Amino acid sequence: MTVAPTKHVMNRIRSSYNLLSDKEKLIADYILENKENIIHSTINQVADNLMVADATVFRFCKRLGFKGYQAMKIALASETVTAINDIHETINETDTDLEITEKVFQANIRALESTREIQSEETLAEATRFLLEAERVFFYGSGGSGIVALDAQHKFIRTGMSVHAYTDTHLQLMSASQLTENDLAVVISHTGSNKDTLDVVEVAKENGARTLAVTNFAKSPLTKLVDLSLYTVAQETEFRSEALASRIAGLTIMDSLLVNFSKSTKGKSQQSTQRMRDAISRRRM
Numbered sequence: 001m002t003v004a005p006t007k008h009v010m011n012r013i014r015s016s017y018n019l020l021s022d023k024e025k026l027i028a029d030y031i032l033e034n035k036e037n038i039i040h041s042t043i044n045q046v047a048d049n050l051m052v053a054d055a056t057v058f059r060f061c062k063r064l065g066f067k068g069y070q071a072m073k074i075a076l077a078s079e080t081v082t083a084i085n086d087i088h089e090t091i092n093e094t095d096t097d098l099e100i101t102e103k104v105f106q107a108n109i110r111a112l113e114s115t116r117e118i119q120s121e122e123t124l125a126e127a128t129r130f131l132l133e134a135e136r137v138f139f140y141g142s143g144g145s146g147i148v149a150l151d152a153q154h155k156f157i158r159t160g161m162s163v164h165a166y167t168d169t170h171l172q173l174m175s176a177s178q179l180t181e182n183d184l185a186v187v188i189s190h191t192g193s194n195k196d197t198l199d200v201v202e203v204a205k206e207n208g209a210r211t212l213a214v215t216n217f218a219k220s221p222l223t224k225l226v227d228l229s230l231y232t233v234a235q236e237t238e239f240r241s242e243a244l245a246s247r248i249a250g251l252t253i254m255d256s257l258l259v260n261f262s263k264s265t266k267g268k269s270q271q272s273t274q275r276m277r278d279a280i281s282r283r284r285m
Contacts, residue, residue, distance in 0.1 A: 181208035192220025
């Protein structure tokens, strides 16, 4: 998993977490929980604290796309300074309507840019393969995530694929109980820890269906259950939860999957889209 060096160290760790070995996860957990300490620690100190070899820490940094531990530390320090500066960009009660609007746009842009940074070519290719091999695709989401699920259905139905979306928890479970090994369950959950959502995944897997998650947290019960995960990145502000910005990122991930899928099924997708346009055109005067 070779990636281009990026200052988004924490985001890269979270997005790659499920692909790491046990020792690498040990290092990842340590960095996620001790970001400030890492900046002031040597590679020897980190290795001693974790009781691993210096070479193991070095290989972990290379796996993230850095030349070594020092390069990762510099990037992490830069990321910490950026986070501090971002505090001053949060919305204040004295802000004008235009200033608030500009900050909301910037928060969404930042969420999209950060989410783009952490995407893995291998994971996206695997997600597209899941879609191509599925006879039916079911999108599940509750609350704000339900909006992403419904939007995904609206997008993918244009390709001619058999797609369904469920936002009611009871209907989700009923639907999951009818899945087969030829189906794909796409589960959208910001936190990845909603019990109702986890129940749906468990039922889907019991019936042999493949499972794909779209979530903001790499270390969550959901990512441990599913076959594959795609991640969003968003930060919370005083007047706006991170879930709102991550919803924009989730919608964009679905757009990306749609385009990748359509590229692979060009003829069929184009024909289905044209038939749908012809049908909808009847509604126009």
